[in-house]
Amino acid sequence: xxxDLVTQTQDAVSVSALRKTFGAVTAVDGxxxxxxxxxxxxxxxxxxxxxxxTIEMLLGLSRPDSGTVRVLGLDPVAAVRSGGVGAxxxxxxxxxxxxxxxxxxxxxxxxxxxxxxxxxxxxAGIGDLADRRxxxxxxxQRQRVLFALAVVPDPGLAVLAEPTVAMDVETRRAFWVAxxxxxxxxxxxxxxxxxxxxxDQSADRIVxxxxxxxxxxxxxxxxxxxxxxxxxxxxxxxxxxxxxASLPGVSLAERQGATVTLTCDDADAALRALVETExxxxxxxxxxxxxxxxxxxxxxxxxxxx
Amino acid sequence: xxxxxxxxxxxxxxxxxxxxxFTIGVPVVLFLVIGNAFKGDVFGVSAQTWYMVNMAVxxxxxxxxxxxxxxxxxxxxxxxxxxxLTPLPPLGYVAGKVMTGMLVALPALVxxxxxxxxxxxxxxxxxxxxxxxxxxWVAILPMAVVGVGLGYxxxxxxxxxxxxxxxxxxxxxxxxxxxxxxxxxxxxxxTAHSLPTYWITQITRAPLTHVWPAAGGWAVxxxxxxxxxxxxxxxxxxxxxxxx
Numbered sequence: 001x002x003x004d005l006v007t008q009t010q011d012a013v014s015v016s017a018l019r020k021t022f023g024a025v026t027a028v029d030g031x032x033x034x035x036x037x038x039x040x041x042x043x044x045x046x047x048x049x050x051x052x053x054t055i056e057m058l059l060g061l062s063r064p065d066s067g068t069v070r071v072l073g074l075d076p077v078a079a080v081r082s083g084g085v086g087a088x089x090x091x092x093x094x095x096x097x098x099x100x101x102x103x104x105x106x107x108x109x110x111x112x113x114x115x116x117x118x119x120x121x122x123x124a125g126i127g128d129l130a131d132r133r134x135x136x137x138x139x140x141q142r143q144r145v146l147f148a149l150a151v152v153p154d155p156g157l158a159v160l161a162e163p164t165v166a167m168d169v170e171t172r173r174a175f176w177v178a179x180x181x182x183x184x185x186x187x188x189x190x191x192x193x194x195x196x197x198x199x200d201q202s203a204d205r206i207v208x209x210x211x212x213x214x215x216x217x218x219x220x221x222x223x224x225x226x227x228x229x230x231x232x233x234x235x236x237x238x239x240x241x242x243x244x245a246s247l248p249g250v251s252l253a254e255r256q257g258a259t260v261t262l263t264c265d266d267a268d269a270a271l272r273a274l275v276e277t278e279x280x281x282x283x284x285x286x287x288x289x290x291x292x293x294x295x296x297x298x299x300x301x302x303x304x305x306x
Numbered sequence: 307x308x309x310x311x312x313x314x315x316x317x318x319x320x321x322x323x324x325x326x327x328f329t330i331g332v333p334v335v336l337f338l339v340i341g342n343a344f345k346g347d348v349f350g351v352s353a354q355t356w357y358m359v360n361m362a363v364x365x366x367x368x369x370x371x372x373x374x375x376x377x378x379x380x381x382x383x384x385x386x387x388x389x390x391l392t393p394l395p396p397l398g399y400v401a402g403k404v405m406t407g408m409l410v411a412l413p414a415l416v417x418x419x420x421x422x423x424x425x426x427x428x429x430x431x432x433x434x435x436x437x438x439x440x441x442x443w444v445a446i447l448p449m450a451v452v453g454v455g456l457g458y459x460x461x462x463x464x465x466x467x468x469x470x471x472x473x474x475x476x477x478x479x480x481x482x483x484x485x486x487x488x489x490x491x492x493x494x495x496x497t498a499h500s501l502p503t504y505w506i507t508q509i510t511r512a513p514l515t516h517v518w519p520a521a522g523g524w525a526v527x528x529x530x531x532x533x534x535x536x537x538x539x540x541x542x543x544x545x546x547x548x549x550x
Contacts, residue, residue, distance in 0.1 A: 094384075
């Protein structure tokens, strides 16, 4: 508190000791987060990790129980009022009876120095949909309109919550190309996702959230390596779990009936050892672990998510 | 900014068949079909003049409540949340709805009067026409505020039904369908005097009758404005607190 007067930073986002509870549930539990100008940061975590709640507090849509939030050096509500923030929320709605162009033009008109509407549509890849009524759009196309609304303010900070939900693979790729175009022009981007690949490919930095806390924060490559867990599955009716768990590269061994599942930090080594030491094992299967497993590997906790 | 906002809202109205047919069309048709059924004088003007004023007010009320109902729809669809991510202040949003309501009320007023003029059923001087339309338009303002309140009170699903009920009751018991005067039962007079419609129609025909609402009438209008504003403020706060 005493440092408030001297911390005149130009950070796009500066959050400290942020906390928010809903009844008995602590959704955000002491989050510290900084986004530097021009930085692209992924807020990565499973559903219920507190990503959305954090973003809503950043945008002034809900108020923290405690902690401080500064966006572009301002109070969140003031930052949004200043027009410096572009945001895309999952819960964002559109007016069915307007065209795409009218919608973007309407929001552009609320800002002091917006991008040309055509440019925003182009960035969102919907230049050809300008005259289409919102009610005729697919889910993925609606997402792109929401993205156009987030960029048309020409914001210093873009905050995007699960931006690629409902997008097909093609659209998703185009979306990230557009997002990088944004970031290259010096804007900061903070996006929430529960896809590790997306965070890894698109962010300079990954902030990993679980159960309302930040459990890791660092360059994408570092986080990716830390959470890049794989699972080896095999049919092995008789096999001692303790021995399996002690194989090289294996961090956890579990059994469901005749199937054993090995959670691995080095799947290659684990597989080799498994083939050598367990002649009875068959039906091998190696796959990337999902994010929840990654959290287990990283936090060592048993996923007490809220 | 305001021009784009208002312009977009107006375009939405004229794109909406419900507004074009029911809000503007129905009062004109009612006037043309039923207006001739009334004979003699009502409140010192010809029955047709009395009925024309009432239908003009009826259409204008439908228009402002219809715009208010959009708030319910926009809260449901998440558009309100989208707007909270823009510099548009909440009061600007509400003011925009009131202004839009006022603007789309005008065609409803004018067209019913035009029907009265063109059929020769109502004969007024140019000044009187201007006064009737102008006063009717200003007098509708309390209902525009009530419409915003109802928009925050109802949901997208039931907003049309709520509006329909409100228009029906306020018309029936507010002296729009049939005259409510000294010969009416006490309970009906008391009810009518507590409704904005009664006073709005009285103000609208005042240029012809020279009868203005007493202090009590103005107070009733003020209470309805306060009620609408209170509903709106409560709904807005509820939205602001809603976290999901």
